[in-house]
Amino acid sequence: DAGVIQSPRHEVTEMGQEVTLRCKPISGHNSLFWYRQTMMRGLELLIYFNNNVPIDDSGMPEDRFSAKMPNASFSTLKIQPSEPRDSAVYFCASCPLGQLNEKLFFGSGTQLSVL
Amino acid sequence: GQQLNQSPQSMFIQEGEDVSMNCTSSSIFNTWLWYKQDPGEGPVLLIALYKAGELTSNGRLTAQFGITRKDSFLNISASIPSDVGIYFCAGQLSSGSARQLTFGSGTQLTVLP
Numbered sequence: 631d632a633g634v635i636q637s638p639r640h641e642v643t644e645m646g647q648e649v650t651l652r653c654k655p656i657s658g659h660n661s662l663f664w665y666r667q668t669m670m671r672g673l674e675l676l677i678y679f680n681n682n683v684p685i686d687d688s689g690m691p692e693d694r695f696s697a698k699m700p701n702a703s704f705s706t707l708k709i710q711p712s713e714p715r716d717s718a719v720y721f722c723a724s725c726p727l728g729q730l731n732e733k734l735f736f737g738s739g740t741q742l743s744v745l
Numbered sequence: 746g747q748q749l750n751q752s753p754q755s756m757f758i759q760e761g762e763d764v765s766m767n768c769t770s771s772s773i774f775n776t777w778l779w780y781k782q783d784p785g786e787g788p789v790l791l792i793a794l795y796k797a798g799e800l801t802s803n804g805r806l807t808a809q810f811g812i813t814r815k816d817s818f819l820n821i822s823a824s825i826p827s828d829v830g831i832y833f834c835a836g837q838l839s840s841g842s843a844r845q846l847t848f849g850s851g852t853q854l855t856v857l858p
Binding site for chain 1: 778785786787788789790793833845846848849850851
């Protein structure tokens with residue numbers, strides 16, 4: 631079975647540019663999460679969706695960040711405009727809704743570098 | 746926000762040695778999870794713990810859910826080169842959202858041949 635698929639694997643962009651990260655969750659998983667990983671702050675939850683509906687976006691750093699989930703098999707995380715401090719690895723993860731406890735399946739991540 | 750104190754931050758060990766790492770928190774968790782992250786990949790779940798005092802094994806890995814529900818440890822026996830990576834603990838708060846985990850800062854493990 632295919633796992634969580636993220637694209638691109640690497641993104642290098644200039645400050646001020648728009649960045650769009652993409653994620654395809656595991657088929658049948660109804661919950662989707664976006665995490666950011668940095669050396670300083672570790673793994674931080676940005677936002678999560680249940681059944682395509684955003685439930686908690688309190689981890690989104692600021693208005694420059696937005697996330698959408700137009701259907702059960704696709705989600706995007708957009709940064710506009712990007713800044714150097716946004717450089718990090720961004721992970722998408724999914725799990726079945728109704729799972730009694732967390733068993734997240736992570737994608738391989740997108741390494742973002744904003745110059 | 747909630748914090749997990751994970752230690753040690755890094756370890757250098759000889760192949761064949763046993764390894765132990767732990768996480769502590771000031772809050773009570775109802776679930777403890779241990780993940781491993783290989784370079785360039787996302788974390789992968791190793792072991793999940795659901796009850797205080799629970800001791801669970803997965804091959805050479807053993808993890809325990811502390812009796813106070815505020816700590817957990819992970820042991821790796823007879824380490825091998827492929828054990829290299831970053832190990833994260835994660836906890837789910839008893840009073841928090843069922844969908845949110847708090848991650849520790851990770852333990853970077855290096856296994857020397």
